[in-house]
Each structure stands twice: as structure tokens, then as C-alpha cells.
Amino acid sequence: MGMETESQFHVLAVDDSLFDRKMIERLLQKSSCQVTTVDSGSKALEFLGLRVDDEDPNVLSTSPHIHQEVEINLIITDYCMPGMTGYDLLKKVKESAAFKSIPVVIMSSENVPARISRCLEEGAEEFFLKPVKLADLTKLKPHMMKTKLKKESEKPAKEEESEVSKPEIEEEEEAVIEILPLHQELESEQLETMVSSSSSNKRKAMEEVISTDRSRPKYNDITTSV
Amino acid sequence: MNTIVAQLQRQFQGYIVSLYQQGYLDNQFTELRKLQDEGSPDFVAEVVSLFFDDCAKLINDMSTSLERPDHVDFKQVDSGVHQLKGSSSSVGARRVKSVCIAFKECCDVQNREGCLRCLQQVDYEYKMLKTKLQDLFNLEQQILQAGGTIPQVSMN
Numbered sequence: 001m002g003m004e005t006e007s008q009f010h011v012l013a014v015d016d017s018l019f020d021r022k023m024i025e026r027l028l029q030k031s032s033c034q035v036t037t038v039d040s041g042s043k044a045l046e047f048l049g050l051r052v053d054d055e056d057p058n059v060l061s062t063s064p065h066i067h068q069e070v071e072i073n074l075i076i077t078d079y080c081m082p083g084m085t086g087y088d089l090l091k092k093v094k095e096s097a098a099f100k101s102i103p104v105v106i107m108s109s110e111n112v113p114a115r116i117s118r119c120l121e122e123g124a125e126e127f128f129l130k131p132v133k134l135a136d137l138t139k140l141k142p143h144m145m146k147t148k149l150k151k152e153s154e155k156p157a158k159e160e161e162s163e164v165s166k167p168e169i170e171e172e173e174e175a176v177i178e179i180l181p182l183h184q185e186l187e188s189e190q191l192e193t194m195v196s197s198s199s200s201n202k203r204k205a206m207e208e209v210i211s212t213d214r215s216r217p218k219y220n221d222i223t224t225s226v
Numbered sequence: 227m228n229t230i231v232a233q234l235q236r237q238f239q240g241y242i243v244s245l246y247q248q249g250y251l252d253n254q255f256t257e258l259r260k261l262q263d264e265g266s267p268d269f270v271a272e273v274v275s276l277f278f279d280d281c282a283k284l285i286n287d288m289s290t291s292l293e294r295p296d297h298v299d300f301k302q303v304d305s306g307v308h309q310l311k312g313s314s315s316s317v318g319a320r321r322v323k324s325v326c327i328a329f330k331e332c333c334d335v336q337n338r339e340g341c342l343r344c345l346q347q348v349d350y351e352y353k354m355l356k357t358k359l360q361d362l363f364n365l366e367q368q369i370l371q372a373g374g375t376i377p378q379v380s381m382n
Binding site: 017018019020022023026027029030109130131133134 | 254257260261263265266269272273276277280308309311312313315316
């Protein structure tokens with residue numbers, strides 16, 4: 001089974017503070033994630049393989065020279081950063097055809113409800129208040145697993161599209177259970193949430209996966225205008 | 227050998243509990259200790275050291291900003307306090323964090339005198355904590371050298 005080798009998630013952590021980078025790195029490592037840390041939003045985009053156009057910073061294109069070898073399962077970013085804020089970064093990721101499926105989590109030391117809703121509306125999966133705790137990071141696994149599941153479900157996708165929804169759920173349950181033994185701490189509630197959200201978004205998600213993967217090699221063709 | 231270790235462990239336990247009870251540390255410090263393991267045995271010491279370096283630098287910068295009564299850069303001071311509050315909160319440095327909260331209030335109303343008092347206080351508190359934690363780390367080293375393990379302490 002190829003799933004064991006893929007069981008480690010790779011997180012890209014973005015924070016301008018060295019201290020906070022060290023903290024989030026350790027937290028993620030302790031949660032069995034591989035971590036890459038960068039100190040700015042623009043470096044994060046560079047790492048992903050999105051090049052910021054020199055003339056117009058609002059135009060993003062995927063650099064033909066950088067082949068994104070590393071698969072990122074989640075981006076976790078600080079909100080308050082000089083230059084590109086975490087919110088700006090979130091927007092740019094969600095506007096990019098190639099990377100919008102990567103879950104993004106925002107961190108902030110300030111509890112500003114308007115800020116939180118803005119981020120969630122823009123597509124952030126979670127909003128963590130600093131200091132982030134180990135327990136907070138357990139919330140990340142379902143989001144990261146969705147990206148893995150999408151890839152796992154890619155092959156059976158075409159066969160299942162014509163089936164009735166009930167059999168789809170059953171098939172998904174099996175797929176989920178196979179992966180789950182690696183993460184036994186997941187409660188049954190979470191399992192249900194994952195299965196139901198996976199099945200409801202499945203069609204959409206599958207389409208996204210198919211289009212994303214096909215477009216990936218053609219970096220030159222992807223431009224996102226803001 | 228065993229009794230020496232047990233003695234040191236009790237000493238360590240007593241000392242760290244007193245630091246919590248006296249308000250030097252809060253639960254976030256416990257969270258920090260959870261992140262230390264065989265793979266990262268010096269994590270707490272490293273992070274704490276980073277924090278104290280930050281304190282020194284930020285205090286110095288803010289002191290400069292507050293120096294001239296007629297020309298105070300409150301924006302810079304606010305930025306410094308914000309950073310200090312954030313890192314003290316992440317480390318579990320409870321007293322330092324408390325002073326930062328008061329400091330921010332003085333900064334918000336542009337009270338230079340208040341800011342200067344808070345600056346002095348924050349300087350005192352971080353240095354005090356630095357000494358206390360140094361003693362704690364020394365105890366840890368003694369335990370390890372005596373062949374023991376460092377006790378996990380949970381405060382409820």
C-alpha cells in the first residue's frame with residue numbers, strides 16, 4: 001500500500017517572528033508533521049512555486065523554473081506580518097488554480113471577531129489564537145487528510161460518478177477506515193464529519209483534483225489576475 | 227544514587243511549583259515543556275533564551291523611543307510592547323505579560339511617564355524570571371547528571 005509512505009503531512013509555516021517560527025515548528029514536529037518555515041508571505045509563495053510578477057505584484061504566475069517537488073498539505077500563517085499579511089497570503093493562495101485546494105490556517109495573537117470572520121470567509125479552514133497549543137493542532141489532521149483522500153479517490157472517481165449517493169458513502173467509509181488505523185485518536189464524531197463532508201464535496205473535490213493535476217505540468221499557462 | 231536523584235527531583239518539583247504559585251509562570255510554560263523530548267532535549271532552554279534576547283533588544287529600542295519627552299515614537303513603543311506581549315504569552319512568562327498589558331494601556335493613551343514606569347517594570351520582571359529559570363535549568367542538569375529523569379509537573 002502506498003498510503004504508509006504518504007502518512008506524513010508537510011506543513012508550510014509562515015511567520016515573521018523568529019521566536020514564533022521556532023514555536024510553531026516544534027509544535028508541528030511534535031504532531032508528526034514535516035515542517036518548512038518561511039518568514040514572509042512572498043517567500044511562502046516562492047516556495048510553493050508561485051512567482052510574483054515584478055511589474056505588477058497582483059499578478060501571480062507559476063514560475064517555469066521552480067518545479068514544486070514538495071507537496072504541501074497545509075499552510076499555517078501568522079496574520080500580522082509586514083508587507084504581505086496572512087490574509088493577503090490566504091487570498092493569493094485561494095485565487096491560484098494550482099494551490100487553492102491547500103488548506104490554510106491563520107494564527108493571531110489578537111482576538112478580533114471581524115478579522116476572524118473575514119479570514120474564514122476568504123477560505124481559511126481555522127483561525128488559531130496564539131499561543132497555539134498542541135491540542136489545537138489536532139484540528140489540522142482532518143483538513144490535511146482531505147487533501148490526501150482526494151488523491152486516493154482520484155482513480156475510482158470516474159466509476160463512482162454515475163452511482164447513487166448511498167453506495168458512494170459506503171465506498172468512502174471503507175477508504176477512510178483503511179487510512180484511519182494510523183490515526184486512532186480520531187473520534188467517531190470526527191469520522192462522521194469527515195465522511196459526510198467528503199461525500200457532499202466529493203464531486204466538486206474530484207473535479208478540482210482532476211483539473212489541478214492536469215494543469216500542474218503546464219505552469220506557463222496558469223496566470224491568476226486579481 | 228537513587229536517593230540523590232529522588233531528592234533532586236523533589237527539589238525541582240518544589241521549585242517549579244513555587245514559580246507557578248508566585249505567578250512567574252503560567253500554564254503556557256507547561257505546554258512548552260510538553261514540546262521537549264529526546265529529539266529536542268533543549269527546546270525549552272533554547273526558546274526561553276530567545277525570549278530573553280528579544281526582551282533585552284525590545285526594551286532597549288523602546289527606551290530609545292521614549293527618551294526625549296518632546297519626541298516620543300509611540301508607534302514604535304506599541305510595536306515593541308505587542309511583540310513582547312506575544313512572546314511572553316507564548317513562553318508562559320505571566321508577570322512579564324501582565325506588565326505588557328498595563329504597558330499597552332499607557333501607550334494607547336500616550337502616557338510617557340506611565341510607559342517609562344512599565345518599561346522599568348518589564349525590565350525588572352524579565353531579569354528576575356531569567357534568574358529563576360536559570361536556577362530551574364541548573365536543577366534539571368543536576369538531575370540528569372545524577373542519572374535521573376526530569377519530572378513532569380502538571381498544575382491544575
